[in-house]
Amino acid sequence: MSKEFTVSQVQEHNSKTSVWIIIHNDVYDVSSFLNEHPGGEEVLLEQAGKDASENFEDVGHSSDARELMVKYKIGTLVASERKPEIRKKADPASWGENTDSSQSSFKSWILPIALGLLATVVYRVYFMS
Template sequence: MASDPKVHTFEEVSKHNKTKDCWLIISGKVYDVTPFMDDHPGGDEVLLSATGKDATNDFEDVGHSDSARDMMEKYYIGEIDSNTVPEKRTYIPPQQAAYNPDKTPEFVIKILQFLVPLLILGLAFAVRHYTKKE
């Protein structure tokens, strides 16, 4: 009679993040993939990059074969306590300044607001000076 699978906390699993000690969380299950590190077709870096998080999406995005999924069974060591897995953070983009369609920096706009009237005034004086009838 098989015993109940061991339940691991996220913190515990996250500590196993080295080439010689690597655990992954995939679909709520915990796998000790340490013996597979040298044999993984994508290299050990791929497995290491999936530690410390729920690697389900990483695993599914690759499109592993049925034989790869069957192979996982021998690395299975238990379940993850889902209450200990941090919630995924929602990306909040930084607040943007008012829309500036031509992407001109704000200080340039302020300088132009000051200089353009002066240039117009100078042009008006020049035109008046050179078109004056004597």
């Protein structure tokens, strides 16, 4: 079983000597990774003691980076303080999932068809008369 931490416990680790961050409800001790981080230690120090999930995803880390994270994981947040997971639309892992697909697929093809019909009408009006 994984060790559980509270957000306040993670917040205590916000100095250069002890850097803990939260990513997707998991707690990581990245203190020993500061000098190795490709983006520089400042990036990690800015997130020390905080939930860095959004920033982590915004950067678009590779699968190699995600695999490397495993060695720095020290636990998870206690259940009462976990945030619900929300996958980004651009997340390839969520492609093909059936999440309100009938409405989203309708929206994804209606605009191109409408533009095609409009272009056809404009073409016929101006070039066929």
